[in-house]
Amino acid sequence: MKGSDVTVSNVSKSFGGFTALKDVSLEIKKGEFYSLLGPSGCGKTTLLRAIAGFEDPDSGTILIDGSDVSGLSPDKRHCNTVFQSYALFPHLTVFENVAFPLRIKKTPTRLIKELVMKHLSLVQLEGHAEKKPSQLSGGQKQRVAIARALINEPSVLLLDEPLSALDAKLRQHMLMELDSIHDKVGITFIYVTHDQQEALSVSDRIAVMNAGLVLQVGSPQQIYENPATEFVARFIGETNIFRGKVLSRKGTLNVIEVESFGQLLVDDETPVEVGDTIVVTIRPEKIRISNDEPSGDELNAVRGVVEEPVYSGFQTKYIVRVEGGGRLTTFRQHANWSEGIPDIEWKDEVFLSFSARDLVIVEKSPG
Amino acid sequence: MKRNLGPAYVAPQALWLTIFFAAPLLIIVAYSFLRKGLYGGVETSFSIQAWADIANPTLLKVTLKTLWVSLAATIIIILLALPCGYSIARSKNQALRLFLVIVPFWTNFLVRIYAWISILGNEGFVNQALRFLGLKAEGFQFLYNQGAVVFVLVYMYLPYAILPLFSTIDKFDFTLLEAARDLGSTRMQSYTKVMLPNIKGGVITAVLFTFIPIFGAYAVPLLIGGKDSYMLGNVIADQLTKTRNWPLASAISMSMTLLTAIAVFLFAFKKPKEQQAVKDIDPLSLPNGKTIGFFHRGPGQGKKKPSGKGVA
Numbered sequence A: 001m002k003g004s005d006v007t008v009s010n011v012s013k014s015f016g017g018f019t020a021l022k023d024v025s026l027e028i029k030k031g032e033f034y035s036l037l038g039p040s041g042c043g044k045t046t047l048l049r050a051i052a053g054f055e056d057p058d059s060g061t062i063l064i065d066g067s068d069v070s071g072l073s074p075d076k077r078h079c080n081t082v083f084q085s086y087a088l089f090p091h092l093t094v095f096e097n098v099a100f101p102l103r104i105k106k107t108p109t110r111l112i113k114e115l116v117m118k119h120l121s122l123v124q125l126e127g128h129a130e131k132k133p134s135q136l137s138g139g140q141k142q143r144v145a146i147a148r149a150l151i152n153e154p155s156v157l158l159l160d161e162p163l164s165a166l167d168a169k170l171r172q173h174m175l176m177e178l179d180s181i182h183d184k185v186g187i188t189f190i191y192v193t194h195d196q197q198e199a200l201s202v203s204d205r206i207a208v209m210n211a212g213l214v215l216q217v218g219s220p221q222q223i224y225e226n227p228a229t230e231f232v233a234r235f236i237g238e239t240n241i242f243r244g245k246v247l248s249r250k251g252t253l254n255v256i257e258v259e260s261f262g263q264l265l266v267d268d269e270t271p272v273e274v275g276d277t278i279v280v281t282i283r284p285e286k287i288r289i290s291n292d293e294p295s296g297d298e299l300n301a302v303r304g305v306v307e308e309p310v311y312s313g314f315q316t317k318y319i320v321r322v323e324g325g326g327r328l329t330t331f332r333q334h335a336n337w338s339e340g341i342p343d344i345e346w347k348d349e350v351f352l353s354f355s356a357r358d359l360v361i362v363e364k365s366p367g
Numbered sequence B: 001m002k003r004n005l006g007p008a009y010v011a012p013q014a015l016w017l018t019i020f021f022a023a024p025l026l027i028i029v030a031y032s033f034l035r036k037g038l039y040g041g042v043e044t045s046f047s048i049q050a051w052a053d054i055a056n057p058t059l060l061k062v063t064l065k066t067l068w069v070s071l072a073a074t075i076i077i078i079l080l081a082l083p084c085g086y087s088i089a090r091s092k093n094q095a096l097r098l099f100l101v102i103v104p105f106w107t108n109f110l111v112r113i114y115a116w117i118s119i120l121g122n123e124g125f126v127n128q129a130l131r132f133l134g135l136k137a138e139g140f141q142f143l144y145n146q147g148a149v150v151f152v153l154v155y156m157y158l159p160y161a162i163l164p165l166f167s168t169i170d171k172f173d174f175t176l177l178e179a180a181r182d183l184g185s186t187r188m189q190s191y192t193k194v195m196l197p198n199i200k201g202g203v204i205t206a207v208l209f210t211f212i213p214i215f216g217a218y219a220v221p222l223l224i225g226g227k228d229s230y231m232l233g234n235v236i237a238d239q240l241t242k243t244r245n246w247p248l249a250s251a252i253s254m255s256m257t258l259l260t261a262i263a264v265f266l267f268a269f270k271k272p273k274e275q276q277a278v279k280d281i282d283p284l285s286l287p288n289g290k291t292i293g294f295f296h297r298g299p300g301q302g303k304k305k306p307s308g309k310g311v312a
């Protein structure tokens, strides 16, 4: 496996009185596509800049391939950055932009030509070598930035929201392309984004950050299906949150009392005590919506009225006001649309049902 | 849709330039082809005597010296102004620093020259201080030499270079420097290979704003220099007031203007190889795209900044 592993241990960084990173620790494996995901201002860029060498941590260490890189200037580190703003050199052509690191290293001209053309073809820009950055589209600029960052054959590629300036369609396309470039070059990618869809679709692992803290590290599935905190649950995708008191517990099956919903069955291994206040979450697609009353053992079922159906082609999102007064969000896929399943419309009376096992405890506090 | 009245907008400026620039220039051209009057002035008869007189070795020597002094001063000024403009552009209180650059302009040009005389003169502040400290009783002769002229010229014209350089550097995207560092260049390489090419327009403006007035300098060499520090400006003045050869003075002035124009043309208007580059760097226009007002910021850059009127 090419690429390096990157170990961040207990890194803190503050600007003036403001703490941008609080005791952050991460272990990024060789060749991994690792995402740093979090809302704006949570410290993602600061962490990336610390790895690249643009920011000195106040405390903690960063190891690349096991050796401490503190005090090493950016040009001495085997990582290259794809900047959010592209940072292409406006006075140079595409070719010269990509050739820049090689010219600095005084690589022989013939070799430069060969390497640059190879990297331009990796990002499918062979035909644009002689253009100036100002003559390129956003997506093309992005590709130049990627080719330029890869030409030094870094062992770690740092990408700071590289797609945020592109429109949705192009973003999807570039994301897939990034993924295939990652497969081809096989080095470690550290990918900063605030877009959970992006992170979920390409990452091997994701670190979710908020306010300078790492809240959870895991595979996309772990992050999505088993969020560690209420923040992670809310930040990744849509979700329903219940806050309730544990009434009884038998094995892993809890009965909880939730205000404006009534009693719910929650099957989760997290040890809780009777009397604890817990926060549980369930993803909308795990809630079935139907006109008929459902039945089943470990099943939660509530009755409600459709308050807002939101049609979006492949599915409809329903916001349902339940009998107790609370609101739930559910998705229904349109896979069987043509078979004429009964349509559910605004103000219809419906039943919502969901398995106790699909509810996940994300927070608990005693008493 | 609004009609573009482009050409009409320059009419007032065109009129102004015609009256106050083109006309006097034509008068000087005309004078250079007239016969010299006995006690100054001209007689209205055609003569190319003045242009013939120009080709004399003394004048050539002064011309070369003037070029040499102007070049030296300009180079020193640019080398000082680059880091200065950079540090102002990157500082948090740009307004204060710009203010400090401009403050000297509140004092008259001549007064500032005399200030240097009273600081560096034989009986000046520095020499008196040295004497007081018992270090050097007879004092130093700081002034009345070529070095002193260059020194005071650098002092006088430094702000004219700092302002356009600051203005361009301020618009420079500093992440490009980080990108350069990231891609393996040293700090120095990131300045020379990335920043310098991108602030070329500002450097050209700064060179023109300093070289041209220094080339025509008169007061500084007169008051600060010795007899051997005479520059072309002094020669012209002497021809007007002492030798009273107005046609020759006009001819020298015209040659200087031509020389400067050619130099500017070669230096600033030299067409870059590719056509695109012309769009990227428009050499003579000020970095902000206006002819005056250094402190104007391009649209889309919201940081607060003193306006041209407020400070200039």
Ligand SMILES: Nc1ncnc2c1ncn2[C@@H]1O[C@H](COP(=O)(O)OP(=O)(O)OP(=O)(O)O)[C@@H](O)[C@H]1O
Pocket: A015, A016, A018, A019, A020, A038, A039, A040, A041, A042, A043, A044, A045, A046, A047, A194
């Ligand atoms: N040089 C700096 N000086 C002062 N504060 C800074 C500096 N750099 C970052 N910060 C602050 O640190 C916090 C984290 O910044 P950072 O750029 O890492 O956020 P981010 O997660 O990358 O956000 P975004 O998604 O908006 O890019 C922010 O509140 C920011 O204001």
Ligand SMILES: [Mg+2]
Pocket: A044, A045, A046, A160
């Ligand atoms: Mg950021």
